[in-house]
Amino acid sequence: MNKRIRELKKQLGDQLIIPAHHYQKQEIIACADIIGDSYKLAVDVSSIDAEYIVFCGVKFMAEGAAILAKEHQRIILPASNAGCPMADMISIDQAETAMQNIHEFCGQSAIPVVYMNAYGDLKALSGRYGGSVCTSSNAQKIMTHYLQNNTPVFFLPDYCLGINTARELSIPDEQIAIVRQDCTIETTGKPEDIKLFLWDGNCRVHQRFTTEHIERIRDEHPGIRVIVHPEVREQVAAAADYAGSTQYIYNTIQKAPAGTIWGVGTEYNFVSRVAADFPEKSIFPIFESHCSNMEKTTINNLQYMLEAIADDTLLLKYPDHIISVPESIRKDAALSLNNMISIVQEN
Ligand code: SF4
Numbered sequence: 123m124n125k126r127i128r129e130l131k132k133q134l135g136d137q138l139i140i141p142a143h144h145y146q147k148q149e150i151i152a153c154a155d156i157i158g159d160s161y162k163l164a165v166d167v168s169s170i171d172a173e174y175i176v177f178c179g180v181k182f183m184a185e186g187a188a189i190l191a192k193e194h195q196r197i198i199l200p201a202s203n204a205g206c207p208m209a210d211m212i213s214i215d216q217a218e219t220a221m222q223n224i225h226e227f228c229g230q231s232a233i234p235v236v237y238m239n240a241y242g243d244l245k246a247l248s249g250r251y252g253g254s255v256c257t258s259s260n261a262q263k264i265m266t267h268y269l270q271n272n273t274p275v276f277f278l279p280d281y282c283l284g285i286n287t288a289r290e291l292s293i294p295d296e297q298i299a300i301v302r303q304d305c306t307i308e309t310t311g312k313p314e315d316i317k318l319f320l321w322d323g324n325c326r327v328h329q330r331f332t333t334e335h336i337e338r339i340r341d342e343h344p345g346i347r348v349i350v351h352p353e354v355r356e357q358v359a360a361a362a363d364y365a366g367s368t369q370y371i372y373n374t375i376q377k378a379p380a381g382t383i384w385g386v387g388t389e390y391n392f393v394s395r396v397a398a399d400f401p402e403k404s405i406f407p408i409f410e411s412h413c414s415n416m417e418k419t420t421i422n423n424l425q426y427m428l429e430a431i432a433d434d435t436l437l438l439k440y441p442d443h444i445i446s447v448p449e450s451i452r453k454d455a456a457l458s459l460n461n462m463i464s465i466v467q468e469n
Contacts, residue, residue, distance in 0.1 A: 201418035249454035279323030350387030
């Protein structure tokens with residue numbers, strides 16, 4: 123951590139918390155008070171009282187914190203242009219049209235399960251229809267919770283997390299439909315049999331991994347265990363030994379015996395940090411894939427935010443970095459996020 127950030131953190135004391143997502147660069151992680159995947163960060167941030175939450179991640183994550191924030195809290199995003207191409211792959215209008223088309227297609231409403239990697243208005247849609255947010259660490263639990271009531275689930279926006287979760291739950295192809303970006307529905311099954319409607323979105327960072335990368339790393343390192351994030355393509359998840367959220371990847375490698383060899387298929391900054399944290403194991407990226415949006419948070423823009431908080435010029439200098447969600451969206455989106463937290467805690 124640089125000297126000035128250390129001083130500012132000391133000066134701001136309990137007024138300030140810096141959460142950072144696992145995909146942030148090491149220099150940002152070194153400044154963070156909380157590090158985790160989007161589920162851990164959502165839960166941790168909802169229980170803290172600090173007035174300033176400087177969220178090192180991308181916009182949908184900061185929005186998630188703003189949805190759960192208390193009235194006196196300000197959520198600040200150091201890189202105000204840190205978006206997410208996956209979150210941009212569905213608008214609220216597309217989601218509403220898709221919900222209508224699903225109803226016409228199968229004669230009943232689906233429950234929207236919205237991946238954390240979506241904007242607040244989609245989380246609010248989920249809340250309005252009695253659904254929930256999910257993250258890659260709990261998608262299976264959330265999907266199971268709704269499917270056991272015999273109601274179809276509309277999962278959005280990540281097709282890969284949806285299909286990889288469906289495979290874990292042994293849902294056959296005839297019970298799955300894909301909802302294309304023009305909101306048309308494709309399936310090989312009968313409308314009345316469809317349990318899962320999957321929006322056709324994806325994460326470019328995780329789409330770069332291929333089965334050839336896995337074959338090559340297995341050839342190069344006999345005995346290697348391959349672990350990937352479930353945002354990878356279905357064939358890539360199937361070719362790996364394990365698949366799970368970033369927190370799952372971290373915990374699995376942490377618990378593995380010294381001397382084991384790992385090939386990891388997720389964002390590169392995270393993989394290099396896991397390798398640095400566990401030097402007694404050999405840890406390699408299966409391919410070097412960066413999230414350019416996560417990398418928009420820098421020591422400079424983090425320091426600017428802390429300086430502005432300290433001299434009370436935040437609103438004047440950086441209004442675009444203060445993330446808020448209109449009350450009309452916040453209430454329903456909070457319902458959806460709290461549904462996730464309670465479903466996970468019950469199971
Ligand atoms: S890793 Fe993928 S899903 Fe996550 S912020 Fe980057 S583009 Fe979005």
